[in-house]
Amino acid sequence: MPEQLLYAMEVTLNGLMAGVMYSLVALGFVLIFKASGIFNYAQGVLALFAALTLVGLQNGQIPFAHLINAALGTNLHSFGWKLPVLVAIALTALVMVGLAILIEKLVLKHLVNQAPIILFMATIGLAYFLEGLGDVMWGADIKKLDVGLPQGISETVESVTDSIFGYGFFIDNLDIVATVVAVLLVASLTIFSQYSKQGRALRAVADDHQAALSVGISLRFIWVLVWSIAGFVALVAGIMWGTKSGVQFSLSLIALKALPVLMLGGFTSIPGAIVGGLIIGVGEKLFEFSVGPMIGGATENWFAYMLALIFLVFRPQGLFGEKIIERV
């Protein structure tokens, strides 16, 4: 097999894996958009916040230590213990649920019936707030997140591909784990929404708010539920991205990367989020591989947006989105 083709295959595989990572973030967007019609810009910051909290809890950091030190002149840093990974993850999940309840009580409840654009802006405000809060609580330095996920090149894949093609593919173990986790996550979300009582209520709300209210479904409970699930998805995404590139501010920018994924897949479709993520992942890696060197590289910064933009001109609702019908 020609070498170029092998490289392209490797790039494609890596692109698929990167796409899965985008999908993880996009998934949270879709969940909230379906259930409440809110385009939640804060999803990326939720992932950052979850990762920060996880690291902080794991290392026994004292929350707001920086602030307390500045205000009172003390010199606090940590409680001096280390929590086991699973306990820390469970506690972080609890924090995310608490956050969901607070967001519903303090923000969303007051914004019912506002125009979607106002709600969108509110989530941008929320994103800023959470970003500041995360930094004040746990400090803004880059942290290493280690929950025991395998990292580095996968030797199995390398040896298998080496024996078939005579060229070992370079694939990160973490990406493989992320793919497995994403599949599990989507499967469990699908089972939850199809077969559980709460899941049915969720789908009812997604279909029609008023009809759902009239058959006795509590909208507020559903919103808390959906934001909790989104918080949990954010936690998973935060763990994956945090392990990959460290917990830092740029983590919140992956939310921006998830936006073109959503546009491609359609805002209302969970399979769309996955397929969109894969297309974007493969597309930008292949583009960078083939055209990138000719025009100066770093095309990953904008390729996804341009692809989505051009795609949308031909199909405004995305791949799997519901057809947009407008009435006067």
Place this chain on the structure above:
Amino acid sequence: MFYREAGDFKTSYRQDSQTFPIRFDRWRFYAVLALAFGVIPFVINDYWANSVFVPFLIYAIAAIGLNILTGYAGQVSLGTGGFMAVGAYACYKLMTSFPEVSILIHVLLAGGVTAAVGVLFGLPSLRIKGFYLAVATLAAQFFLVWLFNKVPWFYNFSASGQITAPDRTVLGYFVTGAQTSATAKYLVCLVFLVLVALIARNLTRGTVGRKWMAIRDMDIAAEIIGVNPLTTKLTAFAVSSFFIGIAGALFFAVYLGAAEVGEAFGIQKSFLILFMVIIGGLGSIFGSFAGAAFLVLLPVLLKNLLVGTLGWPTDLAAHIELMIVGGLIVVFLIAEPHGLAQLWRLAKEKLRLWPFPH
């Protein structure tokens, strides 16, 4: 008492349709102009110019530009930073290619170039609406910043990749470069702001503005009553980008002096200007001023309070500032979705009745 239409008789159509129909408002407007042109230039110093007045004036121009697109025409844009970068780089290329032409003309031309780019990125708005469009404008933001980073022609092949404004004068006074006085910086920006505000105000009152608002309120209905969506949306993009381009050119040439595109015109700038428009009030020229003033003053005040008075570390103050700005946006959207401009409107209504509310 003073604040009412009664007794202010209009004897011509011209008077009847003037911008400020109430006499008190008119005098207040002249008083503000007199203060801005006659007093502040003589008392301003470098600190006030660089940390408050010049950024306020430039951001107000950008906010007016974005307000035309988002507030009046209803097309949400997250590409403001990218368009400001176009203005800055166009101005830089013009300044270095034609040194003998006045900088004022360069700034206007930079606005024109930005308008053309804006129209180009506005074309998809005919097919894409709402959130989808907001995300599509991100394509402009990231692509333009990448372009200015990667193509050396734009920064004249300088080793650092930065653009630096050469010294230019207007009427013998330096307005760009290191020797510029605070007064000159302030006055140049002020002149542009006043012109932009007057043009914007009158555009939004006329046919063009009404078409924009019709498209914003419901584009299909507007199309049915004979508003051409193509020209209307594209003029909104063009006018808005023109103003934003001017703001970008001034931001680079007069305020910063030297700029690196990712730092000066990144996505954060887009959000900052969007926040100004929201906090100030969508669809209001006064709101653009109020929002810009608010978001320029807030960090300065917070920094003085937290770092200056309490002596806290700067990074902590920056994080608390993020929290406060984010929190304020949420609070504003809940309490007054129409922004500071709406509070101003309510105050004026109250004033009309005062002191006899019944």
